[in-house]
Amino acid sequence: MSSPAEFYNSLPPISKAYGTLCLLFTTVSQFGLLNPVYIALIYERVFTRLEVWRLITNFFFLGPFSINFGIRLLMIARYGVQLENGPFQRRTADFLWMMTFGAFTLLALSAIPWFWTPFLGVSLVFMLLYIWSREFPNANISIYGLVTLKAFYLPWAMLGLDVIFGSKLTPDLLGIVAGHMYYFLTVLYPLSSGKHILKTPMWVHQLVRRWRIGAPTDPRAQPDPTTGGAFRGRSYRLGG
Numbered sequence: 744m745s746s747p748a749e750f751y752n753s754l755p756p757i758s759k760a761y762g763t764l765c766l767l768f769t770t771v772s773q774f775g776l777l778n779p780v781y782i783a784l785i786y787e788r789v790f791t792r793l794e795v796w797r798l799i800t801n802f803f804f805l806g807p808f809s810i811n812f813g814i815r816l817l818m819i820a821r822y823g824v825q826l827e828n829g830p831f832q833r834r835t836a837d838f839l840w841m842m843t844f845g846a847f848t849l850l851a852l853s854a855i856p857w858f859w860t861p862f863l864g865v866s867l868v869f870m871l872l873y874i875w876s877r878e879f880p881n882a883n884i885s886i887y888g889l890v891t892l893k894a895f896y897l898p899w900a901m902l903g904l905d906v907i908f909g910s911k912l913t914p915d916l917l918g919i920v921a922g923h924m925y926y927f928l929t930v931l932y933p934l935s936s937g938k939h940i941l942k943t944p945m946w947v948h949q950l951v952r953r954w955r956i957g958a959p960t961d962p963r964a965q966p967d968p969t970t971g972g973a974f975r976g977r978s979y980r981l982g983g
Contacts (some may be wrong), residue, residue, distance in 0.1 A: 756957040757838050760824035763866060768803040779804055783861035802846060805864045815868045822875040824929055830878050835957030840943040845870045848921040860913050869918025873898045877926050
């Protein structure tokens with residue numbers, strides 16, 4: 744049985760970095776060392792006071808320590824890692840671009856007053872969950888040992904649980920929209936048309952190579968939209 748340090752070191756780079764930053768920002772905030780207001784997405788301050796860091800830092804706060812925070816962090820460690828080690832294996836640049844595209848999409852959606860939310864971390868995690876559910880739609884998911892369902896329906900089940908527990912639905916819905924946009928542009932549309940319109944930019948490939956992040960991807964290679972079936976027969980449990 745591996746130690747916590749060995750488990751952490753075995754995690755793929757992007758999921759590990761994002762989960763670590765979320766844990767770090769939340770811990771610092773929990774101990775009163777950082778007021779979340781200073782990292783929240785407030786467009787007025789971004790444009791009038793040039794506090795551009797808010798466009799990035801808002802993705803690293805998942806809320807105060809709570810059951811919901813633990814679930815979101817677990818979702819990164821489970822679904823983000825399985826994506827990065829599965830369909831995105833040896834495609835670090837593509838995985839990083841997926842996260843970046845999702846962040847840009849969420850920032851654009853949140854600019855609409857009705858959809859604005861100060862922290863988009865939960866939405867980005869929910870986007871990971873949605874894409875995972877599309878890559879592994881036939882995986883069996885056990886929710887708290889009470890209900891078993893196909894992974895394809897997991898985002899909607901989690902949405903229902905948030906309704907029951909009184910959590911806000913906007914972050915979840917934004918994550919579903921961003922996830923579906925990415926999956927449509929990279930999988931569904933190429934399958935129907937044979938054209939790839941959302942390619943990983945060259946600067947992302949260069950960034951991965953320069954910083955030696957994970958495995959470099961050949962920018963000339965196109966991702967296979969039929970990948971993602973390696974785990975579809977497996978079963979998973981959520982919440983013990």
